[in-house]
Amino acid sequence: MNKLRVLQACSLILYFPLMIILTTCTTTKNTVTNNENNSPVSTSTTITSLSTSVTTSNDTIVEMMAEKGQIVYAAHCASCHGENGEGGLAFPLIGTKANLAKYDDANGLLNKISSTMPKNSPGSLSQQDNINVLFFLLLQNNEVSGQSLYDPNALSQIKLN
Numbered sequence: 137m138n139k140l141r142v143l144q145a146c147s148l149i150l151y152f153p154l155m156i157i158l159t160t161c162t163t164t165k166n167t168v169t170n171n172e173n174n175s176p177v178s179t180s181t182t183i184t185s186l187s188t189s190v191t192t193s194n195d196t197i198v199e200m201m202a203e204k205g206q207i208v209y210a211a212h213c214a215s216c217h218g219e220n221g222e223g224g225l226a227f228p229l230i231g232t233k234a235n236l237a238k239y240d241d242a243n244g245l246l247n248k249i250s251s252t253m254p255k256n257s258p259g260s261l262s263q264q265d266n267i268n269v270l271f272f273l274l275l276q277n278n279e280v281s282g283q284s285l286y287d288p289n290a291l292s293q294i295k296l297n
């Protein structure tokens with residue numbers, strides 16, 4: 137009887153530290169695994185945001201957008217508005233004969249273009265193409281500086297004269 141009690145007590149005494157060691161090990165293991173999981177995630181986030189900012193900084197310089205817009209203009213607008221925006225079948229869009237001030241600001245002009253142009257297929261261009269062609273027209277009409285940065289939230293601050 138006594139021996140059995142001693143054995144029981146011994147196994148209990150052994151049992152508790154063992155449990156503590158086991159628990160500690162498992163917890164440590166988890167922490168390590170979590171860290172391992174976290175670090176690659178945060179690294180790839182950094183890479184993504186870096187590459188995004190690189191792409192954006194190229195695209196947000198008005199001159200670069202206008203260059204792309206010129207290609208859009210030649211393909212989708214020139215047939216009616218003239219090769220250089222001087223007018224033809226439809227109103228002039230570039231130069232002193234153009235009358236874009238009635239759209240108040242760049243946002244108004246963008247809405248006009250994206251919802252009604254090209255006249256033969258309204259709304260068929262991507263919004264990015266609409267924005268690029270908008271900046272082509274704005275730059276050609278000296279409404280913006282080529283080196284300025286594109287701010288999608290500030291279009292209504294570009295007033296048209």
Ligand code: HEC
Pocket residue numbers: 208209212213214215216217225226227228229234235236245248249252253254255256261269
């Ligand atoms: C098939 C002929 C045609 C094509 C292609 C076309 N337009 Fe037009 N556009 C017109 C006509 C016609 C008007 C006048 C009627 C109107 O405002 O809807 C006009 C009007 C406009 C106006 C308003 C001008 C003003 O003085 O009020 C803008 C800005 C414009 N177009 C931009 C564009 C852009 C940018 C493109 C190319 C993405 C384009 N258009 C393609 C026929 C065309």
